[in-house]
Amino acid sequence: MDISDIRTEYVKYGLQRADLANNPLDQFTTWFSQARAAELAEVNAMSLATADANGRPDVRTVLLKIFDEQGFVFFTNYKSAKARQLQDNPQAALLFPWLALERQVRITGSVEKISAAESFKYFSSRPRGSQLGAWISEQSHPIKNREKLNKLFHTIKERFKEGEIPLPSHWGGYRVIPNHFEFWQGRSSRLHDRFSYTKTDKDWLIERLAP
Structure with a gap:
């Protein structure tokens, strides 16, 4: 082109x-x-x-x-x-x-x-979802599928469902x-x-x- x-x-x-x-x-x-x-x-x-x-x-x-x-x-x-x-x-x-x-x-x-x-x-100061995302994302590394990412997010959301989320x-x-x-x-x-x-x-x- x-x-x-x-x-x-x-x-x-x-x-x-x-x-x-x-x-x-x-x-x-x-x-x-x-x-x-x-x-x-x-x-x-x-x-x-x-x-x-x-x-x-x-x-x-x-x-x-x-x-x-x-x-x-x-x-x-x-x-x-x-x-x-x-x-x-x-x-x-x-x-x-x-x-x-x-x-x-x-x-x-x-x-x-x-x-x-x-x-x-x-x-x-980040939104709670972004804080949780920082915990689970192995950034730049291969991941099998989106479902695995969603499962990890649900798991970490349950882990930190109450109180302040610590810095990874x-x-x-x-x-x-x-x-x-x-x-x-x-x-x-x-x-x-x-x-x-x-x-x-x-x-x-x-x-x-x-x-």
């Missing part, structure tokens, strides 16, 4: 150095707030790229749940494929594709597990600690505006990149 005629001309906005905050977290916060105000679907969805010990890449969509000066936090099963990759190679890349605004944000950095206390704080030891958060950001704004004739923030010993180096 030849789909080479699918094209979009980006004309909504521009981005100049004078528009940018000196700190990339401030700039990200501004763009995230604008994306949220625009009521984009799954505004906190981000592509998470990892690689195993042999450098083989992998990517999937996860949900950003916390971001602050410490980094960008998502939650997952610690026995999942992504967790195994991060154990071997604790580096990751994030991509926020806010295409309705003709924008993208790319972030790279090192990755660390957050504390059990931090994970429990978020876990406790195999579930929690990771924090991506950024060392590089790129803010991309689509422009006409493919002459996009791109600005990178690179962490230095003292501050952030801001540079315009060729499209």
